[in-house]
Amino acid sequence: MHDLAVREPGHASDAPxxxxxxxxxxxxSKRFGGAVALEDAxxxxxxxTVLGLCGANGAGKSTLxxxxxGVEQADSGRILLDGREVRIDSPRAxxxxxxxxxHQELNLVPKFTxxxxxxxxxxASRLGLVDERRVRARAAEVADMLGHPLVLDVPVxxxxxxxxxxxxxARGLMRPAKVVALDEPTASFTEEEAERLYAVIEQxxxxxxxxxxxxxxxxxxxxxxxxICVLRNGRLVGTFESDTLDVHxxxxxxxxxxxxxxxxxGPTHPPGERxxxxxxxxxxxxxxxxxDLDLHEGEVLGIAGLVGSGRTxxxxxxxxxxxxxxxxxxxxxxxxxxxxxxxAIRRGICLVPEERRSQGLVLSDxxxxxxxxxxxxxxxxxxxxxxxxxxxxxSRSLIKRFGVKARSSRDPVHSLSGGxxxxxxxxxYVRTEPRVLILDEPTVxxxxxxxxxxxxxxGDLAASGCSVLVISSDFDELAICHRVVxxxxxxxxxxxxxxxxxxxxxxxxxxTPIDEQETS
Amino acid sequence: xxxxxxxxxLVQQPRSAQLxxxxxxxxxxxMLAALVLVMxxxxxxxxxTGNNVVNILNQSALSAVIAxxxxxxxxxxxxxxxxxxxxxxxxxxxxxxxxxxxxxxxxAILSGILVGILIGLLNGFVVTVLGVNALxxxxxxxxxxxxxxxxxxxxxxxxxxxxDGFLEISLGRFLxxxxxxxxxxxxxxxxxxxxxxxxLGRSMQAAGGNATAAELSGIRVDRVRVVGFVxxxxxxxxxxxxxxxxxxxxxxxxxxxxxxxxxxxAFFGSAVLRDxxxxxxxxxxxxxxxxVGFNAIALLGMETYWxxxxxxxxxxxxVGVGTVARRRAAK
Numbered sequence: 001m002h003d004l005a006v007r008e009p010g011h012a013s014d015a016p017x018x019x020x021x022x023x024x025x026x027x028x029s030k031r032f033g034g035a036v037a038l039e040d041a042x043x044x045x046x047x048x049t050v051l052g053l054c055g056a057n058g059a060g061k062s063t064l065x066x067x068x069x070g071v072e073q074a075d076s077g078r079i080l081l082d083g084r085e086v087r088i089d090s091p092r093a094x095x096x097x098x099x100x101x102x103h104q105e106l107n108l109v110p111k112f113t114x115x116x117x118x119x120x121x122x123x124a125s126r127l128g129l130v131d132e133r134r135v136r137a138r139a140a141e142v143a144d145m146l147g148h149p150l151v152l153d154v155p156v157x158x159x160x161x162x163x164x165x166x167x168x169x170a171r172g173l174m175r176p177a178k179v180v181a182l183d184e185p186t187a188s189f190t191e192e193e194a195e196r197l198y199a200v201i202e203q204x205x206x207x208x209x210x211x212x213x214x215x216x217x218x219x220x221x222x223x224x225x226x227x228i229c230v231l232r233n234g235r236l237v238g239t240f241e242s243d244t245l246d247v248h249x250x251x252x253x254x255x256x257x258x259x260x261x262x263x264x265x266g267p268t269h270p271p272g273e274r275x276x277x278x279x280x281x282x283x284x285x286x287x288x289x290x291x292d293l294d295l296h297e298g299e300v301l302g303i304a305g306l307v308g309s310g311r312t313x314x315x316x317x318x319x320x321x322x323x324x325x326x327x328x329x330x331x332x333x334x335x336x337x338x339x340x341x342x343x344a345i346r347r348g349i350c351l352v353p354e355e356r357r358s359q360g361l362v363l364s365d366x367x368x369x370x371x372x373x374x375x376x377x378x379x380x381x382x383x384x385x386x387x388x389x390x391x392x393x394x395s396r397s398l399i400k401r402f403g404v405k406a407r408s409s410r411d412p413v414h415s416l417s418g419g420x421x422x423x424x425x426x427x428x429y430v431r432t433e434p435r436v437l438i439l440d441e442p443t444v445x446x447x448x449x450x451x452x453x454x455x456x457x458x459g460d461l462a463a464s465g466c467s468v469l470v471i472s473s474d475f476d477e478l479a480i481c482h483r484v485v486x487x488x489x490x491x492x493x494x495x496x497x498x499x500x501x502x503x504x505x506x507x508x509x510x511x512t513p514i515d516e517q518e519t520s
Numbered sequence: 521x522x523x524x525x526x527x528x529x530l531v532q533q534p535r536s537a538q539l540x541x542x543x544x545x546x547x548x549x550x551m552l553a554a555l556v557l558v559m560x561x562x563x564x565x566x567x568x569t570g571n572n573v574v575n576i577l578n579q580s581a582l583s584a585v586i587a588x589x590x591x592x593x594x595x596x597x598x599x600x601x602x603x604x605x606x607x608x609x610x611x612x613x614x615x616x617x618x619x620x621x622x623x624x625x626x627x628a629i630l631s632g633i634l635v636g637i638l639i640g641l642l643n644g645f646v647v648t649v650l651g652v653n654a655l656x657x658x659x660x661x662x663x664x665x666x667x668x669x670x671x672x673x674x675x676x677x678x679x680x681x682x683x684d685g686f687l688e689i690s691l692g693r694f695l696x697x698x699x700x701x702x703x704x705x706x707x708x709x710x711x712x713x714x715x716x717x718x719x720l721g722r723s724m725q726a727a728g729g730n731a732t733a734a735e736l737s738g739i740r741v742d743r744v745r746v747v748g749f750v751x752x753x754x755x756x757x758x759x760x761x762x763x764x765x766x767x768x769x770x771x772x773x774x775x776x777x778x779x780x781x782x783x784x785x786a787f788f789g790s791a792v793l794r795d796x797x798x799x800x801x802x803x804x805x806x807x808x809x810x811x812v813g814f815n816a817i818a819l820l821g822m823e824t825y826w827x828x829x830x831x832x833x834x835x836x837x838x839v840g841v842g843t844v845a846r847r848r849a850a851k
Contacts, residue, residue, distance in 0.1 A: 321736070345738035353736050360736070362729030364795075373726050377738025382720030382747070428737065 021082045021098075021178045022047050023068075023210060028077035030063055030234075037063040038074070038234045045179065045227075050201060050211040052225035052242065054218070054254055056419070056447030059231040061214050065181050068212075069101050070094040081178075100172030100180045107168065110157035114150055114167050115139065122174045135174075142173045147203040148196060161307065162193035166200070180204065181212035184445060186220060190306045190473070191507060198224060216447060217474075218247050218254075232256055255449050267498075269463045271482050272297030276467045277336075277349075277436055279318075282327030287313040289490035290327065295436065295469060300462045302481035303471045304506045310490035311471045312354060315438045318469075319344040319351045332435065345378045348435035352425055352442060354471075356418075360425035363414040367406055367424055368395035370413045374428045398427040403453050419450025426457060437461060438469040443477060455480050475503040486510055537848070544845030548792045548838040552809045559816045566819050574697055580804075580811040581700035582759050586775075587782040587789075587803045588711045589755025594786055594798040595715065596748040597728035598647060598654045602639060602662030603756040603782060607775025609669045610635045610760030615678040615770040618686070625685055629761050636757020637750055639665055644746030666773075673772050683768025690765040700762060704804075707755070712800045714751075724748055728798075784835045785810060791842030809834055 023045040030038040038060045045051040053061045066072040068079065070088040078085050081097060088094050094101075108117045119135045136152065143150045148166055156164050165185065172180060186194045201211060201224055215221050221228060222242050230237040230253040237253050245253075277295040282288060287310040295301050305311040316322045318329070320338035329336040331347060338344045341351070353359035361370050372391050395409050402423040406416060413424055422442065429437060439458070443451045458480060462468055470481055478484050484501040486494040486509040494509045543550075560568040586603055593600045610632035617628045639661060646657040680686055692699050715721035726734040727741045735741045759778060764770040788809065789802025813830040 319736070340738075340740065341736050342738040342740050350738075351736060353733075358730070359732045361733055362726055364797075365726075365729050369722075369726075372722065373734065373737040373739070376719050376723045376726060377734070377740075379719040379723075382718065382723065382744075384719045386717050386719050386722050388717070432738075 021210065022080075023179050024080040024083075025064065025068065026078050026080065028064065028067060028074045028079075030060075030067065030072065030074050036234050038067075040077070041231060041234065041236045042077075043229045043236070043239065045210045045212060047210055048205050048208045049226040050205060050213050050224055052221040052228035053212060053214045053231065054221060054228055054250065055231035056254055056417070056449055059254075059447070060234040061231055062183070063234075064231070065101065065183065065212065065214065068094065068099060068181065095175065098176060098178035100175075100177040101183070102165070102169045102172055102180065102185065103183045108156045108164060108171070111155055113155055114152040114159075117156060117167060118150075118152070118171050118174055120171070138174055139170065142170045145173065145203060145207055146170065146200045148200050160193075162189050162196070165189075165197075169200075177209060179210045179212065181214070183214045184216065185213075186215065186217060194220070216445060218250050218448075222247065222250065230254055251448055254447070267300050267459055267462055267480065267482050269298060271299030271462075272465070274332075275330075276332055277318075278330040280328050280330075282314070282317055282324050282329060283490075284313065284317055284322060284325050287490050288317060288324075291487070291490070291492055293485055293492055293495075295467045297467060298462050298465045299483070300458060300468045300470060300481045302478035302484035302501070303469060303487055304475055304478055304484050304501075304510060305471075305487035306510050307473065309487045309510070311487045312440055313490075314487065315351050315440055315469070315471060318436075318438060319349055321351075342377055345374060345432055345434075346380075348433075349438070350374065350429040350432060350434045350436075351438045352429055352440065354440040354444075356422055356425050360428075361413050361421060364412060366410045367399065367404070367413050367416070368392055368409040370424050371395040371398055371409075371428050371431065374432050378432050394431065398431060402427050402457060417447070417450070419446040419453075422446050422454065423450065423457075426454065430457070430461065434466060436467045436469065438471070440471045441473065442470065443472075443474065475501075475506045478506065540845045540848040544791075544795065544842050545793055547841040547845060548788060548809070549805065551834070551838060551841075552805065552812065555809070555812055555816065559812070559819070563819050567816065572815065572819075574701070576808070576811050576815050577701045577704070578698045579815070580807045581698075581704040582762055583778060583781050583785060583810070584704045584804050584807040585707055585762065586756050586759040586778045587785040587807050588707060588800055589752040589759075590782045591711070591786050591789070591798050591800055591803045592715070592724065592748045592751045593654075593745075594790075595728050596724045596745045597731060598745055598748060599658070599783075600643060600749060600752050600756075601655065601658040601779065602643060602665060603752060604776040604779030605662040605665040605669070606636050606639045606753055606756040607760035607763065607778055608771075608773050609639075609665045609672075609775075610757035611764035611770035611774055612669050612673045612678055612760075612772060614761045615680060615764050616672055618680055619678055625689075628686075629758075632761035632764075633754050633757045636753035636755070636760070638753070639757075640750035640753025641746065643753065644749035647749070648742035648745055669772050673770075675772055677769045677771040679769035686765050687768050688765075690762065703762070708800060708804050715800055720744070720747065725797075781807075781810070781831070784831055788835055788838040791839050796842065806838070809838075 026042045028038050028041045041060060041064060043051065043064065053064065055061050063072060067074045068088065070091045070093050073089060079088060080086070086097055088097065109120070115132060115135055118139050119130045119132065122135055122138070139150055139152060146166070146169070150167060150170050151159055151163050156167060185197060189197065204211060213221060213225050222245060225242045227239055228242050228245065228250065229239045232254065274297045275294045276297045279291055279293045282291040291314055303311050313322065317324045320340045320343055323339065336347060338347060344350065357363060368391065372395065392409060399406060399409055404420045404423045406420065413421060416424065442454055446454065458468055458470070470478065472478055478501055479498070482498055484496045484506060485492045486496065486506060488510060496505065566572060586607060590600060590603055613635050614628040614632035617623050617631045618625070643658050643661050646652050646661060647654050689699055694702065715724065723734070723739045723744050726737065726739055727744045731741050760775045763774055785806035786798055786803045788806035790796050790798045792802035792805050794802060810831055813834060814827050817826045817830060
């Protein structure tokens with residue numbers, strides 16, 4: 001293991017790469033109110049290489065990036081570009097220095113086309129008028145640099161997420177960029193799209209651009225990066241050469257303890273005999289086309305599928321957020337046809353939605369207010385009295401049971417890390433004691449430790465008789481399920497027992513055209 | 521399972537951040553306190569008297585009732601520009617019911633409130649079922665209300681021939697305090713309970729905080745919003761009727777000025793004690809702050825146009841200080 005963090009400043013200039021710049025952040029400390037976000041953290045990006053930033057949620061990765069982007073100012077420490085100290089006191093200053101950032105929430109204007117988006121903030125304007133020809137010319141250069149064609153003439157809200165992401169990256173490169181930070185780039189990419197991204201990354205580094213790569217997908221980080229900085233609780237654990245690490249070691253560095261592998265977190269109880277939820281021919285054109293599935297009592301059933309396969313739409317049909325055009329559902333032997341999430345929750349079916357910040361939480365409200373929300377939703381009468389004391393008691397016991405790390409149940413939920421926020425969303429629904437709990441991408445952006453907690457919670461729920469549907473793009477994660485069904489083009493194309501549900505097998509089933517595979 | 525991440529070390533918050541936090545929450549209240557202190561010093565004989573306090577509260581009552589109603593729609597994440605027109609129409613309807621149909625005062629009051637409820641339902645229908653933006657919807661519905669108003673009254677004030685019983689509602693006193701003050705206090709208590717201690721009220725707050733999350737939590741967001749519009753309309757209707765009881769007659773546009781006053785009070789109130797959320801206590805304090813200011817302007821013998829300066833400044837400073845302070849405190 002090689003600890004780059006203790007190298008002396010300026011050392012990187014001896015590196016063999018002749019073009020590109022080095023970036024160093026030294027002794028960075030930052031406090032928010034009472035909490036320490038970063039304490040004397042130092043990272044160094046060698047020219048033309050990829051540096052991974054790893055750490056649990058709340059470890060300080062985002063803060064470090066925000067300081068680099070000029071969104072936050074460090075309390076102490078300095079930033080060096082090519083050995084020269086620079087001051088980054090605003091996002092403008094960061095851009096002027098050739099630093100570019102692609103965040104999870106893409107800052108594109110949805111109704112604008114690709115080229116209109118690229119023109120925003122680009123210098124190719126005269127007297128306030130956009131010179132589209134010059135924007136297109138520059139876009140072509142950028143596309144060359146990325147080795148990836150850009151879709152310029154379609155409103156971006158009609159593009160797949162991966163293409164939108166590429167446009168967002170391209171927008172950052174419209175001005176010459178020396179360092180690009182990528183935050184959770186592949187969170188909603190298919191495997192194939194991720195491969196394309198890896199190719200783009202190679203192109204970029206070949207052009208001398210340095211990359212900061214932030215992701216919870218450790219295999220991916222190991223594959224893409226040259227060096228990896230691990231942060232824990234705002235402190236640098238160390239900087240390692242990626243070749244010297246494997247997932248297990250890296251996980252240990254991040255968590256600071258041994259984390260059980262997912263396989264060992266599989267279900268402990270066999271599912272019950274009774275069918276809890278029987279779905280037959282459920283359809284809503286164009287994305288859901290005749291889904292059949294049986295979910296047993298106490299079963300954890302995985303749903304594997306690519307983005308756009310109809311898996312999220314299936315979940316929305318089951319909770320009445322959308323109306324099915326045909327098909328039947330039977331819940332515990334009774335017909336189940338709900339027209340709203342309110343009815344679904346009253347019947348005992350809830351969905352932990354994909355986007356916790358926009359769909360799961362009222363960010364400005366307290367943890368306990370958020371935990372109380374689904375119970376309000378399940379209430380029959382609005383005039384019913386709300387008892388804050390007993391509600392708070394229940395909230396506190398949930399916070400404890402789920403291991404939510406918070407100072408007080410009255411803290412605003414936005415002050416929590418992603419993993420803890422996810423536990424709050426989960427807790428909100430578990431509190432209504434559902435018969436069927438549907439989880440859509442339960443651990444996106446959730447750190448390793450909190451992820452283990454969430455798997456444990458799912459296991460406990462199943463053991464107590466609740467049936468769980470887990471929708472996930474992360475096929476490794478589906479090892480926590482008893483059984484996995486593969487959804488493709490809106491129908492179930494395969495049902496695989498846990499032992500057979502390897503990542504390769506599931507990926508294969510997701511991509512193979514229906515007529516070539518055996519349907520079970 | 522709690523050892524995955526260590527709790528970040530807690531250190532004392534910087535002093536400046538604490539001060540800004542205090543200023544953000546209590547700045548608006550301090551403004552009111554300063555106003556009261558200065559006036560008490562300047563005019564101890566006329567301002568700081570029991571009579572004048574009752575007077576100020578009495579003058580706050582109608583604005584408070586309509587502003588509390590507005591607070592409900594604001595809490596659900598919508599707003600209502602029709603309240604002024606609703607109040608005007610309700611006053612005209614209440615007086616017309618007595619003058620032309622010779623019905624009793626309670627029926628007149630109820631008919632005014634009913635007008636508000638119907639307008640609220642219409643607002644709710646247009647906003648939730650048709651999906652029209654609240655700005656356009658309530659402006660349109662408010663304009664319809666003006667049309668109905670003119671159709672009924674023909675543009676002239678509707679006056680009662682024997683207004684004594686009607687006037688008693690505004691002028692009557694119990695234990696030396698006018699009835700409208702009791703109405704304001706009673707409704708404030710009721711509104712607070714509904715918003716904070718019932719499933720409906722909490723659902724309204726959740727719907728206003730994040731409609732998607734609320735919907736997926738099973739809250740019937742559309743229904744909750746319609747109820748918000750109905751409460752808002754009902755209280756606007758009541759305000760219109762109470763306004764008519766002051767003079768025993770209803771002018772066709774008597775209630776219109778309450779629109780801006782109510783918005784100013786509710787927004788000022790969102791900066792009181794909370795971080796920019798609408799709430800009943802804040803709204804009431806907003807109304808009272810404006811009333812104290814108007815009272816002060818009158819007692820100091822200043823021209824009435826100062827009232828506009830004062831109301832505008834209260835809104836800008838009250839909300840502005842809160843916003844700036846919160847931003848500073850977050851740093």
